[in-house]
Amino acid sequence: MSKLYVGSEVGQLRRVLLNRPERALTHLTPSNCHELLFDDVLAVEAAGKEHDAFANTLTQQGVEVLLLHDLFVETLEIPEARQWLLNTQISDFRYGPTFAKDLRNYLSEMDNEHLATVLLGGLAYSELPIHSSSMLPKMHRPIDFVIEPLPNHLFTRDTSCWVYGGVSLNPMRKPARQxxxxxxxxxYRWHPVFANQGFIKYFGDDDLHYDNANIEGGDVLVIGKDAVLIGISERTKPQGVENLAASLFKHGQAKQVIAVDLPKHRSCMHLDTVMTHMDVDTFSVYPEIMRKDLDTWRLTPKGNNGDMNVEKLPSYIHAIEDALSLDSLKIITTGGDNYEAEREQWNDANNVLTVKPGVVIGYERNVYTNEKYDKAGITVLTIPGNELGRGRGGARCMSCPLERDSI
Structure with a gap:
C-alpha cells in the first residue's frame, strides 16, 4: 500500500482524486447555474469527454487516477458509512424531523449506485414518489430540488487538501458546496484505501459548525520544504488559515505558513486561479492580481501546542524564495496583450496541474500563455476545456493529489 503523502506541488504526482462530471451537470439551468456557482450551463456529454481526456493524460503520465463516484459507491457499501451519510446529509435540521425521516426511509431502499448518483447529482421534488405529512414538499414546486445537485464536486481540489502527512477536510465558504x-x-473515514492508514486529519473532520473558519484547497499550495503557501481569498478566511496552520504546527508537519491577501472577487476566487507552481523555482502568475505589494504574513510555530508567531513580510516573492532556499524565482506571466491575458486568466491559463517538475497539464485554448510556458522550458500537455472551463476551474482545480513526491 503506497503512502498518502503530498510533499510538494511539483514533485512526481503518483495518485490523484478526480470527479467525472455526470448527473449534477444535467440539473444546471440558466436560471439556477449562478446559485450553483457556475457561469453557464455545460454540454454534459462533451464535458464528460473532456474530463476523460484529462484522466487519460494523467494515466499516460503514470499517475493513478481514483474517481470520486466509484469511491463513494464503495463507501456506501459499508453499513456504518451509509447510515452516517443518510443522517448527516438528510438531517432533521435541513429538512425538519418529519420530512427528513420520510426522505431517509425512501433513500435507504436505494442500491448504492443509485444513492451515490442522487446524493452527488441531486433530486427534484417531481422525482420523489413518496407522500409526507410535512409542510415542506407541499410548499415547493415540482422543479425545486429536494437534494441540491453538487456540480462543483468536479473541483476535487477544494473540498479536501492533502498537506504533507495529513489532510484538511475543508469547511467550504458557499452553501452550494458545504x-x-x-x-x-x-x-476518508471508511473507504478501504483510506481507513486505518495512519494519516493526520488536521481540520474539519468533526461534526461542528466551523463558523468563520472557511478554507478551500484552491488556496492551499504545498510548495515543499516544510512550507505551505495559502491565499486569503473570496473563499478562504484568515480564521481558516490560522486554524489549519495551528494544526500543522501542532502535528509537526510544517515549519511555516505564508499567507497572501488576495483581492476578493470571482476572477481570482482562489490563489491557484492566479498562481501555480510549475517547477521547483518556477511559478505561473497573473500579474494584474499577484502584485508585488500584496499583504503577506509568515506564520511559524511557537512551542509545540499549535501557538504561532505572526510576522508581516514585505513581499510574497521573497517569502517563497526564502522558504525554498532559492536565489530567485522564475515568474512566467499570463500570455498575450492585456485583453488576451485577461481572457486566458479567466479561462484558467494560470491554473495548471504539475505532473512532475517542468511538466504541466493545461487547457489547449490558452494558446498565448501555453506558448510562453513552452518558451520558458515548461512542457504543457494540453487537454480540451471548452465545456469544463465554464465552471471556472482548470486542471489544478479538478484534481486532488493524494500522493506526490517531495522536492
Missing part, C-alpha cells in the same frame, strides 16, 4: 465535505469525510 455538503461536499461530508462525502470526503465518509470516504
Amino acid at each position: 455538503r461536499e465535505t461530508n462525502h470526503l469525510r465518509a470516504i
Whole structure:
C-alpha cells in the first residue's frame, strides 16, 4: 500500500482524486447555474469527454487516477458509512424531523449506485414518489430540488487538501458546496484505501459548525520544504488559515505558513486561479492580481501546542524564495496583450496541474500563455476545456493529489 503523502506541488504526482462530471451537470439551468456557482450551463456529454481526456493524460503520465463516484459507491457499501451519510446529509435540521425521516426511509431502499448518483447529482421534488405529512414538499414546486445537485464536486481540489502527512477536510465558504465535505469525510473515514492508514486529519473532520473558519484547497499550495503557501481569498478566511496552520504546527508537519491577501472577487476566487507552481523555482502568475505589494504574513510555530508567531513580510516573492532556499524565482506571466491575458486568466491559463517538475497539464485554448510556458522550458500537455472551463476551474482545480513526491 503506497503512502498518502503530498510533499510538494511539483514533485512526481503518483495518485490523484478526480470527479467525472455526470448527473449534477444535467440539473444546471440558466436560471439556477449562478446559485450553483457556475457561469453557464455545460454540454454534459462533451464535458464528460473532456474530463476523460484529462484522466487519460494523467494515466499516460503514470499517475493513478481514483474517481470520486466509484469511491463513494464503495463507501456506501459499508453499513456504518451509509447510515452516517443518510443522517448527516438528510438531517432533521435541513429538512425538519418529519420530512427528513420520510426522505431517509425512501433513500435507504436505494442500491448504492443509485444513492451515490442522487446524493452527488441531486433530486427534484417531481422525482420523489413518496407522500409526507410535512409542510415542506407541499410548499415547493415540482422543479425545486429536494437534494441540491453538487456540480462543483468536479473541483476535487477544494473540498479536501492533502498537506504533507495529513489532510484538511475543508469547511467550504458557499452553501452550494458545504455538503461536499461530508462525502470526503465518509470516504476518508471508511473507504478501504483510506481507513486505518495512519494519516493526520488536521481540520474539519468533526461534526461542528466551523463558523468563520472557511478554507478551500484552491488556496492551499504545498510548495515543499516544510512550507505551505495559502491565499486569503473570496473563499478562504484568515480564521481558516490560522486554524489549519495551528494544526500543522501542532502535528509537526510544517515549519511555516505564508499567507497572501488576495483581492476578493470571482476572477481570482482562489490563489491557484492566479498562481501555480510549475517547477521547483518556477511559478505561473497573473500579474494584474499577484502584485508585488500584496499583504503577506509568515506564520511559524511557537512551542509545540499549535501557538504561532505572526510576522508581516514585505513581499510574497521573497517569502517563497526564502522558504525554498532559492536565489530567485522564475515568474512566467499570463500570455498575450492585456485583453488576451485577461481572457486566458479567466479561462484558467494560470491554473495548471504539475505532473512532475517542468511538466504541466493545461487547457489547449490558452494558446498565448501555453506558448510562453513552452518558451520558458515548461512542457504543457494540453487537454480540451471548452465545456469544463465554464465552471471556472482548470486542471489544478479538478484534481486532488493524494500522493506526490517531495522536492
